[in-house]
Amino acid sequence: QQQVKQSPQSLIVQKGGISIINCAYENTAFDYFPWYQQFPGKGPALLIAIRPDVSEKKEGRFTISFNKSAKQFSLHIMDSQPGDSATYFCAASGQVSYNTDKLIFGTGTRLQVFP
Amino acid sequence: EPEVTQTPSHQVTQMGQEVILRCVPISNHLYFYWYRQILGQKVEFLVSFYNNEISEKSEIFDDQFSVERPDGSNFTLKIRSTKLEDSAMYFCASTMDRGTPLHFGNGTRLTVT
Numbered sequence: 558q559q560q561v562k563q564s565p566q567s568l569i570v571q572k573g574g575i576s577i578i579n580c581a582y583e584n585t586a587f588d589y590f591p592w593y594q595q596f597p598g599k600g601p602a603l604l605i606a607i608r609p610d611v612s613e614k615k616e617g618r619f620t621i622s623f624n625k626s627a628k629q630f631s632l633h634i635m636d637s638q639p640g641d642s643a644t645y646f647c648a649a650s651g652q653v654s655y656n657t658d659k660l661i662f663g664t665g666t667r668l669q670v671f672p
Numbered sequence: 673e674p675e676v677t678q679t680p681s682h683q684v685t686q687m688g689q690e691v692i693l694r695c696v697p698i699s700n701h702l703y704f705y706w707y708r709q710i711l712g713q714k715v716e717f718l719v720s721f722y723n724n725e726i727s728e729k730s731e732i733f734d735d736q737f738s739v740e741r742p743d744g745s746n747f748t749l750k751i752r753s754t755k756l757e758d759s760a761m762y763f764c765a766s767t768m769d770r771g772t773p774l775h776f777g778n779g780t781r782l783t784v785t
Binding site for chain 2: 663
């Protein structure tokens with residue numbers, strides 16, 4: 558019940574196209590859903606995050622769509638650029654204990670954007 | 673922008689040896705975490721630390737692991753007797769408060785031979 562399932566494992570998109578990565582969760586106690594971007598040799602960096610009280614959040618070319626009833630959320634990257642080539646992780650957390658917000662990560666999607 | 677810094681960037685050790693991975697969280701942060709990422713796999717939670725004590729730990733975080741905040745700035749992860757399967761990237765993270773974004777360091781690549 559703590560898992561976050563992510564698909565696809567890898568994605569190849571042409572420059573200017575839309576990249577879509579999907580995640581699903583089971584634990585209804587999760588209340589925070591971030592997306593992280595990771596470049597080789599670097600730590601994950603927060604890209605955008607959403608809470609379940611809204612169905613969509615947009616920041617620049619990045620949009621999270623959230624479907625609470627289906628327990629699914631997705632990342633859309635509009636006008637994908639070669640510089641977006643990285644591994645993307647969805648994650649989820651909730652009030653599983655009083656003093657921590659541990660993140661449960663998805664398995665990652667390796668995005669390659671070709672010119 | 674403040675950063676979480678980790679040292680060393682790469683540590684090679686022999687099986688059975690003790691290693692200490694070091695982290696300097698962002699200065700006004702109160703919640704500290706260690707995660708690990710085995711090559712090509714997902715990032716996994718190890719332990720969280722708040723108010724000078726462990727607040728939660730995963731099944732991975734067995735008796736071979738310990739964490740410490742020896743002074744006001746450093747946060748360390750010790751692996752007492754390393755095994756081959758401990759080879760991974762270890763990421764330190766910190767956050768100011770519950771529900772605020774987690775900031776990750778660039779990691780320490782641990783190689784156990």
